[in-house]
Amino acid sequence: MIEVEGLTKRYGRKLAVDHLSFQVRPGVVTGFLGPNGAGKSTTMRMMLDLDNPTSGSVRINGQGYHDLPDPLKHIGALLEAKAMHGGRTAYNNLLCLAQSNRIPRRRVDEVLDMVGLTAVAKKKSKGFSLGMGQRLGIASALLGNPEILMFDEPVNGLDPEGIHWIRNLMKALAAEGRTIFVSSHLMSEMALTADHLIVIGQGRLLANTSMADFIHQNSRSYARLRSPQPEQLRDVLRDAGYAVTEAGGGALEIDGAETERLGELAAEHRIVLHELSAQRASLEEAFMQMTAESVEYHAHTGGEEPGGQLPPGGGWGPEQAPQQAQQPAWGQGWNQGGRDGRRDKEI
Amino acid sequence: MASAAAVLQSEWTKIRTVSSTTWTLISVFLATVVIGGVISAVSNSTFGDLSDVSQTTFDPTLTSFSGMVLGQLAMVVFGVLVVGSEYSSGMIRTSLAAVPRRATFLFSKIGVAGLLALVVGLITGFVAFFIGQALLGDHSTTIGEPGVLRAVIGSGLYMCLIALFSMGITVMLRSSMLSLGILMPFFFLVSNILAAVPKAKDVAHYFPDQAGQKLLQVVPDAANGGGGSYGPWGGFGIMCAWVVAALIGGYLVLRNRDA
Ligand SMILES: Nc1ncnc2c1ncn2[C@@H]1O[C@H](COP(=O)(O)OP(=O)(O)OP(=O)(O)O)[C@@H](O)[C@H]1O
Ligand SMILES: [Mg+2]
Numbered sequence: 001m002i003e004v005e006g007l008t009k010r011y012g013r014k015l016a017v018d019h020l021s022f023q024v025r026p027g028v029v030t031g032f033l034g035p036n037g038a039g040k041s042t043t044m045r046m047m048l049d050l051d052n053p054t055s056g057s058v059r060i061n062g063q064g065y066h067d068l069p070d071p072l073k074h075i076g077a078l079l080e081a082k083a084m085h086g087g088r089t090a091y092n093n094l095l096c097l098a099q100s101n102r103i104p105r106r107r108v109d110e111v112l113d114m115v116g117l118t119a120v121a122k123k124k125s126k127g128f129s130l131g132m133g134q135r136l137g138i139a140s141a142l143l144g145n146p147e148i149l150m151f152d153e154p155v156n157g158l159d160p161e162g163i164h165w166i167r168n169l170m171k172a173l174a175a176e177g178r179t180i181f182v183s184s185h186l187m188s189e190m191a192l193t194a195d196h197l198i199v200i201g202q203g204r205l206l207a208n209t210s211m212a213d214f215i216h217q218n219s220r221s222y223a224r225l226r227s228p229q230p231e232q233l234r235d236v237l238r239d240a241g242y243a244v245t246e247a248g249g250g251a252l253e254i255d256g257a258e259t260e261r262l263g264e265l266a267a268e269h270r271i272v273l274h275e276l277s278a279q280r281a282s283l284e285e286a287f288m289q290m291t292a293e294s295v296e297y298h299a300h301t302g303g304e305e306p307g308g309q310l311p312p313g314g315g316w317g318p319e320q321a322p323q324q325a326q327q328p329a330w331g332q333g334w335n336q337g338g339r340d341g342r343r344d345k346e347i
Numbered sequence: 348m349a350s351a352a353a354v355l356q357s358e359w360t361k362i363r364t365v366s367s368t369t370w371t372l373i374s375v376f377l378a379t380v381v382i383g384g385v386i387s388a389v390s391n392s393t394f395g396d397l398s399d400v401s402q403t404t405f406d407p408t409l410t411s412f413s414g415m416v417l418g419q420l421a422m423v424v425f426g427v428l429v430v431g432s433e434y435s436s437g438m439i440r441t442s443l444a445a446v447p448r449r450a451t452f453l454f455s456k457i458g459v460a461g462l463l464a465l466v467v468g469l470i471t472g473f474v475a476f477f478i479g480q481a482l483l484g485d486h487s488t489t490i491g492e493p494g495v496l497r498a499v500i501g502s503g504l505y506m507c508l509i510a511l512f513s514m515g516i517t518v519m520l521r522s523s524m525l526s527l528g529i530l531m532p533f534f535f536l537v538s539n540i541l542a543a544v545p546k547a548k549d550v551a552h553y554f555p556d557q558a559g560q561k562l563l564q565v566v567p568d569a570a571n572g573g574g575g576s577y578g579p580w581g582g583f584g585i586m587c588a589w590v591v592a593a594l595i596g597g598y599l600v601l602r603n604r605d606a
Pocket of ligand 1: 011035037038043
């Protein structure tokens, strides 16, 4: 169990992490999601007592990281960059860590075997490929057989087989009752591994929800209609008992309705339809919509404003994405966060 | 809190499993012994050319340590790399996650490396002394003469303090390149040049290396010995003060700054 309370980190004028509070519970994989520069790595470094928080605190199983006797036996972490001495062999790198926390030497062989590096155990780690380096980092996290594991973008640089392997590893570790906290900037990746989601943008908490709820709220299917007689159409639909929402641009949306029935209804009342389509919002769209206002580093492909709204007419127009107002649980949060985030930047 | 004994063992493993330890310490030994031997041999054969004053203040012990001018630079590299490689490789974050107590981490590392530097320094000092004396022929001294044993052991202490000072500076600067870029020219040029310039001399005598070298001197006003108004142990004390300051500075940086 990790408890984060009011965690804040300020670099000069920039708030990298802004009053984050959440808990990471055992037995499930908790995804830590946010766009580039959202503050994921900074938060994780503060959890390990590597960076000093400006304010706030982190407790690991009820204790400060500093007070853990042999911390590697409680929490293992894979950090962002390569964090081993390249001139030392993989085996010796792990041995140094094991000795410092009184972990028996045979555990080094065990974890090397678990990550599939036994064959290169006696090779200097500077010759390792990105994927091998990542595996070595994972081996170091597993070294103390800890109940809590933290991975910062573990699939970075891994090939499909490696990605598959780490997904299954995380699930297996969670199934053993461990606490798994894994960061990513890919919603699609999280959808496959995480049971719980914590989303941040510009250092602020945007959502803290179970994956099932997130999917339930965000991957809704709905029908979309456009007509030159919108008032008439709306009245007809309302009379038929449908809850109609205006989606802007004269379009109407109806949750969960079948397009066949709507088409027939319009025909019965001789209403012209310009569009009648079944829509489904993807999780990736929901995530992008949620964090749009807090994305820091935009690729400028058109005349869009930095930190502004979604690009119009892209592959996923704003009309297609779910309406924020329907998810007050987190919808309010991101709106707030986005605006304040931008104000921060202008100061 | 991680146990200090476990952390010491881990630091010892770290130091013996990188090749830089071996080549820097072998360089310390070879540079000091070989150059000391050559200069001793040359001094022996050209002794008659020296002025009367130089002949009366000739310090055979100090002469056999002439190679330390270069040997100490290899010791600087050793000290800098022991600490700096943690930063350049990114290992520092892994290390501090494993040993979050900054004092336990730093002083275990410095203790292990300092002890190794002391052992190598003492071996180097004794070997350089005996080879140097053998090559000095008639102008040599013996380990039993007053002050000589103190000077030979002092050379080991001096080497150890140079390594510790370099480690402290590197923890403060958090970079091998930066630390080498400052320490190497300082010990090789700046300090020696300033110590020879009339006015700057009075200040330069209190530099760590100038003060510490007093310990290697047997004849008080030897030609190539240091000046200053302190004796050998006074000089040792001044150098220790520098080392303590560098280590405290390093500890404060490590404790207060983000890894
Ligand atoms: N040492 C530092 N000094 C100054 N600013 C920093 C420092 N470390 C991080 N930042 C800033 O803090 C913000 C958060 O960075 P962080 O690395 O935590 O983001 P992230 O969520 O891990 O992003 P990514 O997905 O790209 O890894 C960024 O804007 C970054 O520029
Ligand atoms: Mg990151």
